[in-house]
Amino acid sequence: MFDLIFWILAIVIVLAALAVILLRDVFRAALVLILMFVAVAGIYILLSADFLAIVQILVYVGAISVLIVVGIMLTRDVTRGNPSGKLRIPAIVIGIFLLILLIGTIVNTSWPMANGIPKQPTAQYLGERLFGTGGYLLQVELVAILLLTAILGAIVLLRNKKK
């Protein structure tokens, strides 16, 4: 059952990612990208990361996809067509080369497997790791500052200066 679900999700993810590149219509590419986000959330559930799956749905499917669709709508009249640039052939060659390199490395490495049982539900343990002693509290604060900076930057960039 695990294997079957993995193969279905993997095929959906790879086909959706290819469709983002190959589709002519930019808006359809955005919709296929949302499908890929949902399938990645399924992969997280398969990996017993339930909290991350919910965050993936909230942040990617809920927020980032809306931002991308709004961006497409606001630049709509020039987004007809999804052309490739001049560097198409070298880019594809580099991509395939990197893929062969990565797969060769992954297959030939003996990963240090631990045979512990994954914790589930993960929300409590993630909270303890993030906010507990010896955790990641400083990094959480830094991410808060980063998000505040991003909000302010977006407002400053898009403010109408003519008033």
Place this chain on the structure above:
Amino acid sequence: MTVGLEHFLILSAVLFCIGLVGVFTKKNAVIILMCIEIMLNAVNIALVAFSRWVTPEFLTGQIFAIFVMAVAAAEVSIGIAIIITIYRNRDTINVDKFDLFKW
């Protein structure tokens, strides 16, 4: 053959390379942002797979994935803001036309 860590890592590598080819080849700036999101998702899959099989009781990979998601949210908001600003000023989002810094 049962599905293990290698399968998830290969899925992640395939997804990353698709995103990379998209970033290199596309002219539309919004599509380039979408391809960057694909690459970040690929990295997250690899991190969560490592967290599942290598450190199942510490969840370090999942914490890294949370930080990657926060940075991705900040990045896409700023990216869309920059694209809309350039569109207002120059009426195009074709990255071949963004050559203001070219000498």
